[in-house]
Amino acid sequence: MSDFDWGIIARSSAFLAEGMALSALLVLVATVGGLILGFGLALMRLSSHRWLSVPASTYVTVMRTLPLVLVLFWFYFLVPLAIGRPVGSLTSALLAFVLFEAAFYCEIVRAGISNVRHGQSDAGLATGLRRAQVLRLIILPQALRAMMPLILNQIVIVFQDTSLVYVVSLHDFLTAASVVASRDGRATEMYALVAVVYLVICLGTTKAAEFYRKGLPS
């Protein structure tokens, strides 16, 4: 059985590229949207007002206990019900990813902010800076450096998770590859390709995170 047909990769490259484009779109939207929403949630969780911190921590806890597949399903069926018209798989999947990842990014941002010494904010306030200025000029730049490796790590996880969108009949990279695999009976070649691509992307990002961590002055 040495008759591997690697040409299948070239022949199906357009279809695979479409899958990769969808994966990339999901990663991009989930990361940007998740970070923005997660940042807001983190500020709420860190607030001393219970009416802000309790809803935020409840949201984060609930989202983190649910499997992503369930959330994808939910939004696929619930969003059309809620707004009264169908929204399509892609919109519901993007929404699900953003809202799901926001919970994880919230925890990353919160850890980053909590890691900055309390005295730093005292020092800023003592010079007359307002709270928002202290956050923007003093706390966040320090928090962001601590958060970078965790954010890169989360991007790897999101990328791996994009393969779950097959449940709402979207074709991400892995799904596209498996379609070709079963259509042309070239499972070995296609899944080998998928493994290599995932390995390269995830390893590359993880290495970047490590590199970043090492490059930081302590």
Add this chain to the structure above:
Amino acid sequence: MIVIDDLHKSYGHQQILRACSATVNLGEVVVVCGPSGSGKSTLIKCINGLVPFERGTITVDGVSVSSPKTDLPALRARIGMVFQSFELYPHMTALQNVSLAQIHVLKRSRAEADARSEKILARVGLGDKRDSRPSQLSGGQQQRVSIARALAMDPRAMLFDEPTSALDPEMINEVLEVMQELALEGMTMMVVTHEMGFAQRVADRVLFMDRGQIVEDTPKAQFFTAPASERARQFLTNVLTH
């Protein structure tokens, strides 16, 4: 200048400050001393509102610190504060540390702020360190940058919270010298410190605190020669014989 009247502060059930009253007049140097845990740091952090308190009043230049109508950031901008652990911003150079609040609070232009920062850094003996990060500076140098950061705001008064406690012994003097110079120039200062030599040289008055209360508020000479309370006498024997 600073008037503290009947101040009470507690964390949960633990009472940290009890009925503290004191006044710091314009141009005065007041040293606050006492055993650790006596509430000195809490008292000084109440003055610029970094620590909220539940009873009593503090007024700075006639403005109440705890009144909800007070523009607290504006009040803080007029009082410099120096912390035990320096608290320089690690992601900025010495110059940027000193310029930050000038730009964002006093709305000076960057050029104007940097020019002022350079002058003040030179004054604390660090003219050549403007581009150094805090991590590249010694403890004594960091504390001098943090004094410069406070001075750059042209404060009406300066608060020092154990400014030399985190320093190696050989660096204490370089910081005390800067503070002493400030005192001689007439700066109003409130200094929490264990450095009794500094108190003897520059203080006008000494506040002695014990278990959340100001036990003694006396002119320097009297504090060192004839302290009124037994507790202060004990404290002095302990710190002066070391």
